[in-house]
Amino acid sequence: MDPDKTHYVTKPTKRTVFMRTFLPWQAWRFAVINMKMIGMIRLSHRAQHPK
Amino acid sequence: MVLGAGVAGHTAASFARRWLDRGDSVTVVSPKPDYNWVPSNIWVGVGLLKPEKVTFALAPVYERAGIEFVQAAAREFHPEGDGEDRTPYVTAENANGKRSKIPYDFLINATGPALRFDKTEGLGPDGGHSLSVCQPAHAAQAAAALDDEVERMRRGEKRRFLVGMGHGTCTCEGAAFEYIVNLEFELRHRGVRDRAELTWITNEYELGDFGMGGMQLRGGGYVTPSSIYSASLFAERRIDWITRAHVSRVEPDRVLYETLDGLQGEQGFDFAMLLPPFSGVGLQAFDRGGAEITERLFLPNGFMRVDADYSPRPYEQWKAADWPRTYQSPEYRNVFAAGIAFAPPHAISVPRKSPNGTVIAPAPPRTGMPSAMIGKAVARSVVDMIAGADAPTRTASMAEMGAACIASAGANPFKGTAVSMTVFPIVPDFERYPEHGRDPAGTFGEIGLAGHWIKIMLHHMFLYKARLRPGWRWIPE
Numbered sequence: 001m002d003p004d005k006t007h008y009v010t011k012p013t014k015r016t017v018f019m020r021t022f023l024p025w026q027a028w029r030f031a032v033i034n035m036k037m038i039g040m041i042r043l044s045h046r047a048q049h050p051k
Numbered sequence: 052m053v054l055g056a057g058v059a060g061h062t063a064a065s066f067a068r069r070w071l072d073r074g075d076s077v078t079v080v081s082p083k084p085d086y087n088w089v090p091s092n093i094w095v096g097v098g099l100l101k102p103e104k105v106t107f108a109l110a111p112v113y114e115r116a117g118i119e120f121v122q123a124a125a126r127e128f129h130p131e132g133d134g135e136d137r138t139p140y141v142t143a144e145n146a147n148g149k150r151s152k153i154p155y156d157f158l159i160n161a162t163g164p165a166l167r168f169d170k171t172e173g174l175g176p177d178g179g180h181s182l183s184v185c186q187p188a189h190a191a192q193a194a195a196a197l198d199d200e201v202e203r204m205r206r207g208e209k210r211r212f213l214v215g216m217g218h219g220t221c222t223c224e225g226a227a228f229e230y231i232v233n234l235e236f237e238l239r240h241r242g243v244r245d246r247a248e249l250t251w252i253t254n255e256y257e258l259g260d261f262g263m264g265g266m267q268l269r270g271g272g273y274v275t276p277s278s279i280y281s282a283s284l285f286a287e288r289r290i291d292w293i294t295r296a297h298v299s300r301v302e303p304d305r306v307l308y309e310t311l312d313g314l315q316g317e318q319g320f321d322f323a324m325l326l327p328p329f330s331g332v333g334l335q336a337f338d339r340g341g342a343e344i345t346e347r348l349f350l351p352n353g354f355m356r357v358d359a360d361y362s363p364r365p366y367e368q369w370k371a372a373d374w375p376r377t378y379q380s381p382e383y384r385n386v387f388a389a390g391i392a393f394a395p396p397h398a399i400s401v402p403r404k405s406p407n408g409t410v411i412a413p414a415p416p417r418t419g420m421p422s423a424m425i426g427k428a429v430a431r432s433v434v435d436m437i438a439g440a441d442a443p444t445r446t447a448s449m450a451e452m453g454a455a456c457i458a459s460a461g462a463n464p465f466k467g468t469a470v471s472m473t474v475f476p477i478v479p480d481f482e483r484y485p486e487h488g489r490d491p492a493g494t495f496g497e498i499g500l501a502g503h504w505i506k507i508m509l510h511h512m513f514l515y516k517a518r519l520r521p522g523w524r525w526i527p528e
C-alpha cells in the first residue's frame with residue numbers, strides 16, 4: 001500500500017482500538033447505541049403519518 | 052397481490068394479511084421458494100454461515116398466515132384487463148415456463164432489483180470472472196473461492212483480493228464495504244493476512260459516500276465527513292483503495308477501469324468480489340387493447356414510476372420534495388411500488404461524468420429499513436382504500452424518514468466490530484437543514500464490538516419476524 005496515501009489519513013490511537021472491544025465499555029455502548037437506534041426508528045415511523 | 056417476497060414485499064403482504072378481513076385474499080407472486088435475509092449474505096460470503104442460515108421456505112409460513120403463494124416470476128401487467136374481461140391481471144411464469152393470468156384488485160410491485168452483470172463484460176459468477184454476494188448461492192460460491200485462496204496462502208503464496216463495484220453506476224456500496232472489512236478480518240483470523248493484498252474499487256467520488264452523498268458526523272469539536280472515517284478504517288486494516296472508477300471489463304486476472312478524470316487503469320486480482328449495477332426486473336405493461344404501455348408505468352431503467360417528480364433538472368435544483376410519499380402509480384390508483392422496485396426521481400450523490408461521457412456516480416440506495424417501512428405504509432394505504440378511502444392514507448418518504456444501519460466489520464463475539472450508523476433524513480433536505488442536508492442530532496456513527504452484538508441480534512430478530520412467529524409485528528422495521 002502506498003505510504004503517501006496512508007500518511008495523510010486519520011488513524012486511531014491504541015486506546016481507541018482497545019476500547020472498541022473492551023467489554024465493560026462496549027456493554028455500555030450497546031445500551032447507548034440501542035437507545036439511539038430506537039430513537040431513530042421512532043422518529044422515522046412518524047414519517048408514516050396519515051396524510 | 053404482492054409481487055416479490057423480499058424485504059418490502061414480504062412486509063407488505065404480512066401486514067396486509069393482518070389488517071384485511073378474512074374475506075379478502077392476499078397473494079404473493081415470487082419466483083424463489085425461499086425468503087432470504089439479504090444483509091447476512093455477507094457472512095455466507097466469508098464462510099461463517101451456510102446459506103440455510105439466511106433463508107427459509109416461504110410456503111409453510113404463508114400457509115400458516117393465510118397468504119396465497121404463487122411461485123412464479125411476474126412478466127406482464129394488464130392494469131385494464133383485456134378485451135374479454137376488464138379485471139386487471141398480471142401474467143406470471145413458473146419455473147417450467149408455463150404462464151398464467153392472476154387477477155388483482157390492488158397490486159404492490161416489490162420485485163427488487165435485477166442484477167445486471169451483463170452491463171460490464173466479464174462481470175459476475177455466471178460465465179464471468181468475478182464473484183458476488185447478492186444471493187445466497189453466489190455468496191456460498193465466494194466462500195468456497197475464499198477457502199481455496201486461504202489454502203494457497205497457507206502454502207506460502209501471495210494473493211490479491213479486489214472488492215467493490217463492478218460498474219460506474221452501481222449502488223449498494225455499503226454491502227461491498229461490509230464484505231471487504233469482513234474479508235480482511237477473516238484473513239487475519241485464519242492467519243494468512245500477511246500474504247494478502249486487499250484493494251477496494253469504487254464509483255464513489257470519495258470513500259464513505261455510500262450513494263447517499265456521505266454523512267457528516269459530529270464529535271471531538273468537529274463535524275467530520277464519513278470519508279475520513281472510511282479512509283481511516285482502510286488505512287488501519289491495510290486496505291488500498293481506488294475511487295471514482297468505472298470498471299469497464301473484467302478479465303480472468305485483472306479489471307480494466309476508467310476514472311472520472313478520463314484516465315484508463317487496470318488492477319490485477321486473484322479473487323474479485325464485484326457487485327453489479329441494478330435495474331428493474333423488466334416487467335412489461337399492456338392496455339386493454341393489447342398495446343404496450345410499459346413506458347407509462349416504468350422508467351427506462353425498469354423501475355416503476357410512482358408519485359415522485361421525475362422532471363429532469365440540474366443537480367442544484369433537486370429537492371427533497373421530489374421524492375415519493377405514497378408510492379402510488381400516477382396512472383393506476385390501484386397499483387403501487389415498494390422497496391427497490393420504485394423509481395427514485397434522481398440520485399442522492401452528485402451526478403458526475405468522465406470527459407468521455409461515462410457516468411461514474413453511485414445510484415441511490417434503498418436499504419432494508421426504508422424498504423420495509425415503505426412496504427408497511429403501502430399495505431396500510433391499500434387496506435384503507437379497500438375499506439373505502441379514495442386515496443392512499445400513509446406516506447413514507449425517504450426524505451422524511453431516517454435510517455439506522457449496522458455495517459459488520461468483522462464477526463466474532465469478543466473481537467468483532469461493526470459500524471453503527473443513523474442518518475436523518477436519508478435523502479438530504481437542504482431547505483430544512485441548509486448546511487449538510489441532514490439533522491446533525493440524528494446523524495451518528497461509531498465502530499465497536501457493541502455494533503457487532505446488535506448486528507447478530509438483528510439477524511435473529513428479523514428472521515424471527517419474517518417467519519411470522521408470535522409477536523412478529525411488534526418488531527420494528
Ligand SMILES: Cc1cc2nc3c(=O)[nH]c(=O)nc-3n(C[C@H](O)[C@H](O)[C@H](O)COP(=O)(O)OP(=O)(O)OC[C@H]3O[C@@H](n4cnc5c(N)ncnc54)[C@H](O)[C@@H]3O)c2cc1C
Nearest residue numbers: 055056057058059089090125162163226390391417418419
Ligand atoms: C449483500 C447485501 C448486503 C446488504 N446489507 C444490508 C444491510 O446491512 N442493511 C440494510 O439495510 N440493507 C442491506 N442491503 C440492502 C437490502 O438487502 C435491500 O434494501 C432490500 O433487500 C430491498 O428489499 P426489496 O424487497 O426491495 O428487494 P429484495 O429484497 O431484493 O426482494 C425482491 C423480491 O422480488 C422477487 N422477484 C424478482 N423478480 C420478480 C418477478 N419478476 N416477479 C415477482 N417477484 C420477483 C425476488 O425473488 C425477491 O423475493 C444489502 C444488500 C445486499 C445485496
